[in-house]
Amino acid sequence: MPIVREPLDPKISMWHFLAFYLRFLREKEGLSLAQCGKIINVARSTVSNMEAGRQRPHQDQMQKLDAAYGTGLLFQLLLWYARMAHDPDWGRQFIHYEEQASLIRLFHGQVIPLVFQTDAYTWECVRAGTSKDREMAMARRLARKQQVLGRGDDVDIWVLIDEAALARPVGGGKLMKQQVEHLLELAQKENVSLRIVPFSSGAHLGVDGSFELVRVGDREIGYSGAQNGGRVIESPGEVRVLADLFDRIGAKASSEGESRNILKQYAERY
Structure with a gap:
């Protein structure tokens, strides 16, 4: 049967x-x-x-x-x-898209994006969160990081990080020094473009929250972060709005070379 x-x-x-x-x-x-x-x-x-x-x-x-x-x-x-609509199962679906992506574009304004976090930084974020099973939450985040970074040059990663994320001492000075040094190492990779949106740029469109865009084949899918869960965005029109948003925030960001200098300054400060 x-x-x-x-x-x-x-x-x-x-x-x-x-x-x-x-x-x-x-x-x-x-x-x-x-x-x-x-x-x-x-x-x-x-x-x-x-x-x-x-x-x-x-x-x-x-x-x-x-x-x-x-x-x-x-x-x-x-x-x-x-x-x-908000999809309660958005995480599993979007992770599936990340696994297939040829290009990932990220903007984060408050914390270092997960993919670029050290494990110690990730643990501090888990501890500060609402998850009751911290060990499980940590394991899931580590698996997601490895899933992206483990693909090496198969995926290009473009990241915009607001300087506020560097200034926030998650876990203390020693941990942040390691985190900033980790960013400097990643910034040297050929498949990574890392730029900082400095305080001197003033107000910008990223103040409303973090978001991500992934390219899968000839499609782009977005994710917009929010409290108590985010939203996967597949409508072509909405995805184009996010892509334009990324470009407009990027216009306020420092160059890759200037961004590395900003990171070095924070490494020395911590």
């Missing part, structure tokens, strides 16, 4: 809701995975992955399903709402 997979719980998130109805309406129409795949020009396995929440559909695919099923704008609207 073939294994029949249970449908996703549509109450968990809008993405689960969309995946649930992809399967529900396909089965209601009496279509196999392969037949549905022909409608949207993908393989049977891709349809299966969409219905299992492992792969997210594109706008043109939802348009084709709406036309085939006679559902008006149903799937297109479900995709829009899923992209706009």
